[in-house]
Amino acid sequence: MSPINVAKFGGTSVANAAAMNNCADIVLANPATRIVVLSASAGVTNLLVALAQGELDDAGREAQLAKLSDIQQTILADLGHPAEVTASIHDQLGEIRTMAQQASQQTDAELADRLIAYGELMSTRLFTELLRQRGVNAHWQDVRQLMRTDSRFGKATVDLNATRDLCQQTLGPVLGDTLVITQGFIGADGDGRTTTLGRGGSDYSAALLAEALDATSIEIWTDVPGIYTTDPRLVTRARPIPEISFVEAAEMATFGAKVLHPATLQPAVRQNIPVFVGSSREPQAGGTWIRSTTDTSPLFRAVALRRQQVLVTLHSLNMFHAYGFLAEVFGILARHRISVDLITTSEVSVSLTLDHTGSQSNGEPVLSDKVLAELSQLCKVEVENELALVALIGNRMSEVNGVGSRVFDALRDHNIRMICYGASAHNLGFLVKEGEAGQIVNRLHQELLD
Numbered sequence: 001m002s003p004i005n006v007a008k009f010g011g012t013s014v015a016n017a018a019a020m021n022n023c024a025d026i027v028l029a030n031p032a033t034r035i036v037v038l039s040a041s042a043g044v045t046n047l048l049v050a051l052a053q054g055e056l057d058d059a060g061r062e063a064q065l066a067k068l069s070d071i072q073q074t075i076l077a078d079l080g081h082p083a084e085v086t087a088s089i090h091d092q093l094g095e096i097r098t099m100a101q102q103a104s105q106q107t108d109a110e111l112a113d114r115l116i117a118y119g120e121l122m123s124t125r126l127f128t129e130l131l132r133q134r135g136v137n138a139h140w141q142d143v144r145q146l147m148r149t150d151s152r153f154g155k156a157t158v159d160l161n162a163t164r165d166l167c168q169q170t171l172g173p174v175l176g177d178t179l180v181i182t183q184g185f186i187g188a189d190g191d192g193r194t195t196t197l198g199r200g201g202s203d204y205s206a207a208l209l210a211e212a213l214d215a216t217s218i219e220i221w222t223d224v225p226g227i228y229t230t231d232p233r234l235v236t237r238a239r240p241i242p243e244i245s246f247v248e249a250a251e252m253a254t255f256g257a258k259v260l261h262p263a264t265l266q267p268a269v270r271q272n273i274p275v276f277v278g279s280s281r282e283p284q285a286g287g288t289w290i291r292s293t294t295d296t297s298p299l300f301r302a303v304a305l306r307r308q309q310v311l312v313t314l315h316s317l318n319m320f321h322a323y324g325f326l327a328e329v330f331g332i333l334a335r336h337r338i339s340v341d342l343i344t345t346s347e348v349s350v351s352l353t354l355d356h357t358g359s360q361s362n363g364e365p366v367l368s369d370k371v372l373a374e375l376s377q378l379c380k381v382e383v384e385n386e387l388a389l390v391a392l393i394g395n396r397m398s399e400v401n402g403v404g405s406r407v408f409d410a411l412r413d414h415n416i417r418m419i420c421y422g423a424s425a426h427n428l429g430f431l432v433k434e435g436e437a438g439q440i441v442n443r444l445h446q447e448l449l450d
Helices: 017-029 044-053 058-078 083-105 109-116 118-133 160-171 202-212 246-254 265-271 325-335 369-378 403-410 434-449
Strands: 005-009 033-038 138-140 179-183 186-188 194-196 217-222 243-245 275-279 287-291 300-315 343-345 349-355 380-394 418-421 427-433
Touching: 005 017, 005 202, 017 033, 017 058, 017 118, 017 217, 033 118, 033 202, 044 058, 044 083, 044 109, 044 118, 058 083, 058 118, 083 109, 083 118, 109 118, 109 194, 118 138, 118 179, 160 202, 179 202, 202 217, 202 265, 243 246, 246 265, 246 287, 246 300, 246 380, 300 369, 300 434, 325 349, 325 369, 343 418, 349 380, 369 380, 380 434, 403 434, 427 434
Parallel strands: 005 033, 005 217, 033 179, 138 179, 217 275, 243 287
Antiparallel strands: 186 194, 275 287, 300 349, 300 380, 343 349, 380 427, 418 427
16 A cells, blocks of 8 residues: 655634645655644634634624734635635625624534534645645545544544445545645534644644545644754754654643644554654655654653643541542542642642643633532632643653652752653653743753753
């Protein structure tokens, strides 16, 4: 079978017609690329989320709709206002207006997903037209006919078996001579209702499609040339990493590196599909390959940062020499599908960190009043905000003598609210004040990675 590459482009990569042409150059430069997955154009999803929340007055809603229309119309103008696509975009903008008005009266998660999905539906229509104008046999595919999910609107779970069957049946026969353009981030439940996979889910969509079609590689094209030792906006000395292992990249994504969605690597690991991360603006600059194994495995590979963390501390005398308390706590969190990052315990209390940025597509917070009320029936609850999670990523860190002393000596001038060490040989995580996070990342990079 011929190699199949799945290429995914983020919002900044399809922000306008010029950016889309850069993407087209990248796609056409690799004959193995048969599937292209797109995010919404930059800024569009935020506009749609604001409309879906239904909290804007008439003037505010009209302003958002105007901004949304301007983005689409500018791209259409550069494409020469092709009749069929112009009519399609016009109809979609009209549908968005109608749903935004409905949301202002009464919104719900299902309506929000239908509304937010239009960003990807429009960007892929425009990109397909651009390719056709360049003489490419491009086929627009509604991913909702392929990506089958449950009915948890805002952060749906994908049915892997059903998705694989649909991909094989629908795309298998056409991939040989057709370039398929489809959407990231969205899917549909068994009743055909539109769902979304959570913010940043387009990377994950691309990896799931690659897994379903037995692809040989995945390319994630964004606005930075690969994965760096830390965020170069925070640390000017940050360096690109030419190759990194699946486990290291997964730790980085989980603990805040924004280049990849945390779930992206799961399908790649299951099928051992190499993943390339590069810049659509500078494809010649190279990037990072993520593979099962790498030639080097340094003790310290990178520093990741995730802001907007929530620390929840639960106090209960029922914990003392007892059992079942944690099971009840995690039962409550599981019912609300809340994932816990770090955890520490004492005799009468347990502290958990939650990622506030891991909200649903519609912007609902991860820690709702309903969750707090259920936890309060079980124990005393304290919630702390304005915290950040810093994670040192590497190899064999829990096995090498002196790691702790080197790390905490670098942090001697800062207070650490919580530490998580030993559960993995690939990360050491700690919670710090939000305002000090940048200084801490710089100090760790200087002491351990420079």
